[in-house]
Amino acid sequence: MGMNRYRFSRRAEVLGKSVYDHASGVIMLSVGSAYPPILPDLSREAASSAQGYLAEVMQYGPLMGLPELRETIAAYVSEDSVECNAENVLITNGAKHATDLACRVFTEAGDKIIVTAPTYMTTLQCLRSHNLDIVAIPQDDDGLRTDLLEQRLETMRANAETLPKLLFDVPDFHNPTGITMSLERRKHLLRLSEQFGFVILEDDPYRRIRFEGEAIAPIKSMDQNGMVVAIGTVSKILAPGLRIGWAIGAPEIVRRMALQKSDGGSCPFTQRLVIEAIRSNKLHEHIEIVTKTMRTHRDAMIDALAEFLPDAKVRRPQGGYFLWAELPKGVSGDALAAEAVSHGVEIGSGRLCFPVEDPGNFLRFSYSYVDPETIREGIRRLGDAYRKIAG
Structure with missing residues (x-):
């Protein structure tokens, strides 16, 4: 050889x-x-899904995900003050799939993306595979230092550099640091996204797993201008093996993300299981x-x-x-x-x-x-x- x-x-x-x-x-x-x-134990849901929805669960699924699951997810996030419709919801194979699709839709090699230092390690692998230029911003006890981010962005603009297209963060129980971003920082971050034109990828896999303290409003719940794509998953709240996640964003964003899928649509069988688990209150x-x-x-x-x-x-x-x-x-x-x-x-x-x-x-x-x-x-x-x- x-x-x-x-x-x-x-x-x-x-x-x-x-x-x-x-x-x-x-x-x-x-x-x-x-x-x-x-x-x-989802054996009952699995049996009823296979019996009652055979043609649905054993077939290719719709590109955007099962309409019923998209409606169910919209209702689920509305408990958290995120107002959206099924047309805002794209079903994905877990949360990282959603991040990857967002990178496909928004970035070319060499584009900038903002992350915290440190950040979620497997997302870093994804960003590197897209050959993105990573802008790293430190955190303190209140989360991402939006004051330092603002300075960096102003400097980039003053130097006529291309501005970042995306920001990725985990605002609740951040992976790996466990920090939760304060409400003030969330509001400031949203203002910066509008001022400098970047889309926020708000990854929230653990949000419902709170041990103490008061929940802080998701950034998506304050988003008036479609600058936030909220990313969620059942991996931490139900089971990771189901491989069901979602992205919630402006229809023109999530539709484009769907068209970047290379998998013939996410698995309809596990989507049906999640619908049944949410409806029966099992989730x-x-x-x-x-x-x-x-x-x-x-x-x-x-x-x-x-x-x-x-x-x-x-x-x-x-x-x-x-x-x-x-x-x-x-x-x-x-x-x-x-x-x-x-x-x-x-x-x-x-x-x-x-x-x-x-x-x-x-x-x-x-x-x-x-x-x-x-x-x-x-x-x-x-x-x-x-x-x-x-x-």
Whole structure:
């Protein structure tokens, strides 16, 4: 076999480790998967869907998604003050599919997109595959620093640079930091989007999984001029294996997104399952179970980190699936994540979440997948790994 037999695309040059690859036989504290004991039993819905809707569920589905599901999602988000109709709703294969379609609709290679530093790591992979120029803006306890964003945008405009077309953020229980953006920042961000002409991709997978505190209005609920595409999913509130997400936006946006699909329309069988689960109130009941369980898991992880890794500064999220921890300066998150695997526990290095420069000393944890006792044991092992590399 000679060299260069295959001529791969530039985006396929990298053959690194995927965030979906996991070491076998280790305690998984890195992955935002559902907690297996509470996965919903949808066998009744599956049977009634297959029997009563055979021609619908075993056929190609409509490009935009099943009309009934689009109506059901519009009603679901209206509980959260987002006013929309079925024509604003596009059904996708999970939330990341919606982000990818939005990038296809709005961007060419080299266009700018604004994200937080850090941000959701698999979205970063998507943005890089579109060859986008990533504008990274820091956060504080109130979320994305809209004051710094405004300065950056004014500087770009003054220098006659092309302005960003999109902004991606997770305003509620941000992945990975757990921060929730304040109402003031949300309003400021919306004003900036109108002033500088970028569309906000508001990714909200965890919004309903709130442990304490008051809910803050979604940015989409304040959007008068169609500047926000709200992205949602049943992955965290029902089951990730269903692969059902959605995008809510102006009809001319979501229609164009639908036309970029390469999959013959999202799966009608799982769409029908979601319709049935929402109508029977099973979704709302399941959200309560998930919230109660995840609160217990979060507390177990925070307690274990205080006990076994007290050097780490941990942010306490009010909801969601993830914890973000800062190690002392000079301790490498990459090195600790690698050492942890040999101690039988998998965590995420913060590097994966930084779009540009990585400070080097952050870790990302998920408390969703294993029970509190296993979380505690995993963090105990992590403490051993830490002492080994920190000397």
